[in-house]
Amino acid sequence: MATLDHKSPNVLLQSLCCRITGKSEAEVAHQFQYAVRVIGSNYAPTIERDEFLVSEKIKKELLKQRREADAALFSELHRKLQSQSFLKHRWSVLYLMLSLSEDPRKPSGRVGNYGALFAQALPRDAHSTPFYCTRPQSLALAYGDRSAGLSASVGTSGISSLGVYTLNGPTATPQSLLASQAPQSAAGVQPLGSRLAWALPVSCHPSSALATLAARPTLAPPLGPPVPSSRATRPRRDGEVSEPALVRDILYVFQGIDGKFIKMSAQDNCYKIDGKVVVCKSLRDTGSRLSELGWLHNKVRKYTDVRSLDRAFGLVGQSFCAALHQELKEYYRLLSVLHSQVQVEDEQGVTVCTESSLTLRRLLVWMYDPKVRLKTLAALVDFCQGRKGGELASAVHSYGKTGDPQMRALVQHILSLVSHPILNFLYRWIYDGELEDTYHEFFVASDPNVKTDRLWHDKYSLRKSMIPSFITMDQARKVLLIGKSINFLHQVCRDRTPPCKITPASTSADTPKDAAELLSDLEGPFQGKIDAAYFDTSKYLLDVLNRNYLLLEHLQAMRRYLLLGQGDFIRHLMDLLKPELMRPATTLYQHNLTGILETAVRATNAQYDNAEILKRLDVRLLEVSPGDTGWDVFSLDYHVDGPIATVFTRECMGHYLRVFNFLWRAKRMEYTLTDIWKGQMCNARLLRTMPELSGVLHQCHILASEMVHFIHQMQYYITFEVLECSWDELWKRVQQAQDLDQIIAAHDTFLDSVISRCLLDNSSRSLLNQLRAIFDQIIEFQSAQDSLYRSALEERALRLQFEEKKQQREEEEGQWGVTAEQEAEEKKRIQDFQDTIPKMRSQLRILTHFYQSIVQQFLVLLMTSTDESLHFLSFRLDFNEHYKAREPRLRASLGANRGRRPSGI
Structure with missing residues (x-):
């Protein structure tokens, strides 16, 4: 190997071609040139890089050449290669070997086919195109990258977080499917048994699963020994389509592709066998039942194709599409395994359908569970049309309320993917106060036009249609309040000190698996996180407001x-x-x-x-x-x-201003009546010498006493029954408040109570008008009494002055005190004053009558009010039934209200 290190890549590639084919360099010239073109290609992959399927293909080729020993040796070497980690692109190496083993000089065959596929399969870089960007062009290899844990030695398929997709290790192919491939069983070929996770339940061995499916009365007979084909039991008519040909068409229909005999009918919106095709009724009916999977597949696929390109669909919608793509990916894996059972090549390299163990009846059995899953996905797609964000999550969640454990697990898995963006929104909001909801998917909405002074009241709100159904309204309100409190501290209080107990955002759900675990116990960890953030943030905000802003x-x-x-x-x-x-x-x-x-x-x-x-x-x-x-x-x-x-707020200060004006006017009445009483007490002694005024003064005393009683009772009602009781309730609620919203609500309730019970609301307008009229009468009475006392005191002063002059003349001058003329003038002036007294008495009588009539009307309005505290006020104002004796309406009202007085009073 040391000598090979200094050789060029071309020399090494040529040596590899020679080793694989066992031929000389001159004989492998065509393979070498083809390999150079393939390695130098730069195309994005359009098929799945599935190591398992390629290895199975190589073993099939060896078995076809009667090289069982080589197949067993290849299987052992491949198993050892998988246990090593130094080779990262095993699929590419195996695919190269398979492609180089073909003869490129064949006019049309597998070499060209695999060469094109291999040229397209080499990635541009280390990362392949996302599985939802391309659609498989061949059933032999489904699309999408398999996870690292999926290999020939592990019989798992699909999503690790859902047991529905997992089997208990590699299993042998059912004997019923290998009956027509007896020579191959010695090599351990097992493409179907280890790839049917999408169709089998959790921990279901393929052999036991077949027995279970066979026991279902609505399905085909058990998958035992091969069922004789229709041609073996019934002579086939001329031109009649064979069952293997229909199986081949059905496999294409399963992925939404029109077959030779089964095509999509636009009129009926379903896949149908062409009416001109000659086929027996049983096969036609079975084919129609199986074709429903193609229609379901198209429905789901159409939704994902359209929505995946729609950016306005948002992160939640894209997660939903990704979940559907993941389900379709597992569906394609199953189809690729089924297709490998029927695809056989003749000597010319043309793919034909021959007798195989996969019949329509067996397909009906094997596709039962996938059909149920596709029906669930199609129904989910229909139900989710036009929905996005939290509303979409609610729609998915509603489908999880079912007694079928497999369907519930499927929906729960999809929900974990769909809710993952929502939980990320939520955690960033409650821990950092950040809201980056570009597509308006989150249930917390923000208005960027609101100024800082209205941040708490108007900037943030709940978008109720986007609250997921698995989040309660109380939880949503707390979530809104937490983020709002953080932003209020940052932007209004200028306090960026984080509350010490708040968990950082890094502890949020980082994966859909975390989201699934969190959603499985909404009353536990999820509620605990929200409550902890709520209490810590709200307590810190209230501490800042009380400590720094009083x-x-x-x-x-x-x-x-x-x-x-x-x-x-x-x-x-x-x-x-x-x-x-x-x-x-x-x-x-x-x-x-x-x-x-x-x-x-x-x-x-x-x-x-x-x-x-x-x-x-x-x-x-x-x-x-x-x-x-x-x-x-x-x-x-x-x-x-x-x-x-x-x-x-400005509205609250407006309410305070209205209440102050009312209380100030009532206080003024009390102050005025105090001045009236002091005037009466001070002038009573002075005017004793004027007995003609006794009747008028007595009338003034009586009217003043009525007014004092009325104002004292009103002041007691306003001060104690309204202000003190309402304030005591407010202070209790403020002390018990856990967040700023509760303080604001308690304060608003306090103001509303004060305004309504002080007769300042719209429903008490008539009562307030009567009360203001009574106040005006008090002011008018003060003016009348002041005028009376002013006239009386002037007359008294003139009389004292006359007596003083008279006494002075008698004592000092020794003369008569007054002359006849002066005495006549004095008597005339006194008579003139006495003539004004009836006018004063009449004015006071009119004033008294008008005052009493207003009070009577006020009492009637009090008795007809729905507020019982006003009823008791009317009892106190007329404690001696003075007004009741004068006003018939008041008697009727009093009688009616006494009849419905509560028994506890």
Whole structure:
């Protein structure tokens, strides 16, 4: 061998030709030239590089030449060669040997055929063309690269992850199929027995499988000794097609190719034996039944050919096509083994169909399981038409709910391939926050037009049609929330510190096998991964918001300032603002009001709040309408930005503004009634000397008491039953919240509850209008009472002044206190004042009547409301049934509501 190292490749190739043929250099000139052309060719492979089939072909050629000993020696040498790893392209070497053993001088024969195939089979590089890019041109060799574990010494075929495709090692060919090849059995020829994994169940020995199939009542008789052909039992008519010829046609039909006698009928959409062909009825019927496999094959193949070239079909769709291609590949392997049983050459090299052990009835038995699998694939293709992404995965998953273990295993394998891209999307999303869904296959959708301030609410959403059926809605919501939290931390909080417990993306499902194992227990590892990422990410996000952005403190500040929870601050602010707010709204200046706000903060306990909170507190003036005073346009404001604006959105701040205006107006009524009561208490002593006013003052006291009672009950309802109860519920939910969405939902529920129970929603518009009318009556009553007291105090002052002058003249001058003229003027003025008292009494009576009528209507509306808390408010407002006695509708409403009062109350 050392001398050969220095020889050129041509010399070595010529020596190899001589060794193989056993002839001299001159005699192998043709083979040498052909070998040089083949080795120098550069074509992509169009047939499968199947070492097993080539070795079987070589052994057949040796057996045909009656060289059984050489065949046995070749088999032993090939087995030893397979155990060595130094030779990587054994198939190419064996194919070269087979091609060189032919005589190229034959006009038409196997040499030209194998030469062309061999020239096409040499790859351009170390990697062959993907198995789905080309279609087998010959049944002798199916297409697609076999895995390294598939060899002549291992009787496995197909996908290692599915036991359906696996046999228990190499097995001998069934004797029934070798009956016509008795001389070959000594050489150990076994092409069929070790290649029928696509048709046999797991751990099914071929001989036992044949016995099982033979026991099926709907199939052909058992595969025992060769069944005599139809020609042996029935004389064949002239021109009648033989069964071997039909077998040959059927094998072509199996792969969707029209045969000589069986062709596709476009009208009937099926393969049919030509009506002009003479064939017995039994063979025609059996051929028709077998031809269904060709139609099923075409259906699946057409779908894969069209969809494989469609990029918009997405990664999930391409995985589905790859799974179908893989199934078709195993189907082609079976067909190539079946075809090798019937292909025999005559002396001229022309392929003919002769008597063989493979009949239509045996084909019917052997193709039973492949037919079931193809039917499943065809039905799956029909069901998946027009679907992509997660919707396609759901369609495949729905077909796995069957009691047939083989069909379930097939669908489960396809599902593992289809769901692999989805799981990769999912893991990149929940671990890195990355979403590269070019073809919109994932169930999480992203809107690139949404700005950062609306990232949490609008940027990401669930695409419900793409949620696979094996992922629950709760899992999908958690998946959405995890990735959204990561992006919120990165883009809004500017925090790129990964949560310490989150698993890196490298631990995701890297292969379809991992995906299959994960999908087999969705309540176990899959749920565990999602839960772990969800809890770690959400907890970290809430910690960042509470620690760095004071989320909970801002929430409490809303309650204290915008919902008037800081009582001392609100009362002092009203006292300071009263002179300003009494003026017309057009004369107010915001900087003056801001200064008063800062004074109120420094003078109350509000000064001890966080500086971050106080700097956000501000004054806001609403839109001014004609006739408005400062009370009507004043409002407190709270500035929010950054991450906390996700919770306190613009809509939420609008709700807070509405609630503040309502509470501020109610607080003003309380403040006004306090001033009214103080006026009555202070002026009661002063006006004792004017007994003519006693009736009017008593009327004022009664009306003021009614108003005070009403406002106190409303304040109690708003403060305790609405604000405090709602706030307590909010705070409990916030403390128990596991993610930001739960905090936002609790906050929104709190605001909705406050708005609806404070009569600020659309359904309570009539109640709110009545309440505002009552507030207006209180303001009007204050004006009327102030006018009354002003007139009375002026009259009192004039009377005191007259008495003082009278007493002064009597004591100092010694004269009469008044003259007749002065006394007459005084009496006239007193009479004029007394004449105004009935007018005052009438005005108060009208005011009282109007106020009471509004309150009565308000009570009726309360009683007809569906909210029971409003029913109880009406009971408190009319605790002594004063309004019930005046209003018939109220009596009816009270009676009706008492009838349906809950038994527990």
